Amino acid sequence: MQKTDLDSVKEIMLDFASSTGLEPVKTNPQRYLWTDAFAVCNFLELFRQTDDKTYLNLAFQLVNQVHHTLGKHRADDPRSGWISGFDEGEGELHPTKGGLRIGKPLSERKNNEQFDESTEWDQDGQYYHYLTKWMHALNRVSQVSGNPSYLRWAIELAQAAHARFTYAPSSSSQKRMHWKMSIDLTYPLVFAMGQHDPLDGFITYSELQAAARNFKQLSEFDLSNEINDMAGICRGQSMVTNDSLGIGGLLSDASRTAQLIVHGFSYNNLLKTIIGSSLPCLGSFAAGNSLDLPAEYRLAFRELGLSIGLKGVEKLHGLIKENPDLFNNSLRQQVESLLRYKPTGEIIDQFWITDENRKYSSWTDHKDINMVMLATSLAPDEFLRI
Structure with missing residues (x-):
């Protein structure tokens, strides 16, 4: 990287930290899962390039803030606490077991409400392809820091997402996927399957499986069944x-x-x-x-x-x-x-x-x-x- 590129990345990411309430911390930070996954990787890259632990700490802070914002119910939701339903202590140990919200400005569509494409884009819920990006970001934090907890959370997120986004249609033995699920993963919001979601899941699960080999503490985790499911869904897809x-x-x-x-x-x-x-x-x-x-x-x-x-x-x-x-x-x-x-x-x-x-x-x-x-x-x- 040329110095001008590095300076640009520093400026962009520090401005992002400030404007979204990451650093300095705001009471109601603006968290959005896709953007935050890329941001975590960017902070890790800045740490790698500069050896300045400020950026590593920003990556840690961002992960923590995402889990405590998007891993919990919205402020305008009558429900509160972790979307997994865990109590506070269990939620702290397993912040991704219920998945993570997208971070859209509007509340999710209720199960009995009619689909409206014009508003659905702005309504909350969970996107599978956002979750895989977060799994990848968590793995990168684990690899850079040497802390297996982040990879454990990534694998737990993979297991939770796979269990709720995939399903077996009655008319076929081949599994399919929903594109968007409710905040608590109890009902689909968009039934169609994202074109590249199965491929992304297959590769991301394989990445986590490979990374887990480096940590004895994660030897009990095995994503072989999930990987095989995704291979089946990918088969024949353009x-x-x-x-x-x-x-x-x-x-x-x-x-x-x-x-x-x-x-x-x-x-x-x-x-x-x-x-x-x-x-x-x-x-x-x-x-x-x-x-x-x-x-x-x-x-x-x-x-x-x-x-x-x-x-x-x-x-x-x-x-x-x-x-x-x-x-x-x-x-x-x-x-x-x-x-x-x-x-x-x-x-x-x-x-x-x-x-x-x-x-x-x-x-x-x-x-x-x-x-x-x-x-x-x-x-x-x-x-x-x-």
Whole structure:
């Protein structure tokens, strides 16, 4: 990283800490699970780059604040305490066993209320793909700090989420997933399945399984059944998408899958499938010329997700070069084809780091998530590690 990038990331993350009530602490902090997962990784990356424990402590504080905010019921909810239903002491020991709220501004839709797409986006609940991001962030804290508690919480979150988001339809033996669940995980809010949720779950569970091997204290945990379930749900599902954030997620997953292969997992066919799906996606995105549009017609966090994924391709390429016995020439050639799109990520970063492009509502309406993901794109290494 160049010093200018590091300074930008410091400025972004310290501003985020202040504006959301992390440091200095506010009585009612603004916590949002997706953004906070990326933010934890960013603080860990700043610690790695600077050896300044201020950033490590901010990562610890953020985890604690997320669990005590999004692991508990909303202030406007007649219910109170941990959403798991645990008493205060048990909740402190197992803050993720009931899952974690999204952090949306409006309360969740009740089970008997009619679905309204226009308001559902602003209503609380639990998203599976947000929970997997938090599992990953907790694992990174555990790896950096050497404290197994964070990984234990990640695994407990994986078990809780998997039990409630997956189901077996009466018409089929193949399990499916809900996209959005209620705050207490007792009923689905959106029945449809997220396109990449099963893949994300499969890779994240495998990541946690691999990480648990490093801690004797976690030897009793085994996610094999959950991993097998996700493999079954993934089978036959198309990964092709024209969404920039979705494409970026695929590329990040390719990088994580390659790291799992290096750690002894036999996921070569999966990696081949992900990369094979990503190539036409990138080609279609480039042909659409959406990056030529003015800032007011673009969503930064979706584009930055793609930029982060393209940084993952660089990491993937490095792993293949370092481990030629694990990856064949055909795969290497495909990854080199992906690398042709590296300038796209650089264009995205430079566009959104420019103040002039951040004055429109397309940026300001999503400022926290945009800024944090920009910081991740400028310093992606910790987010991209397993």
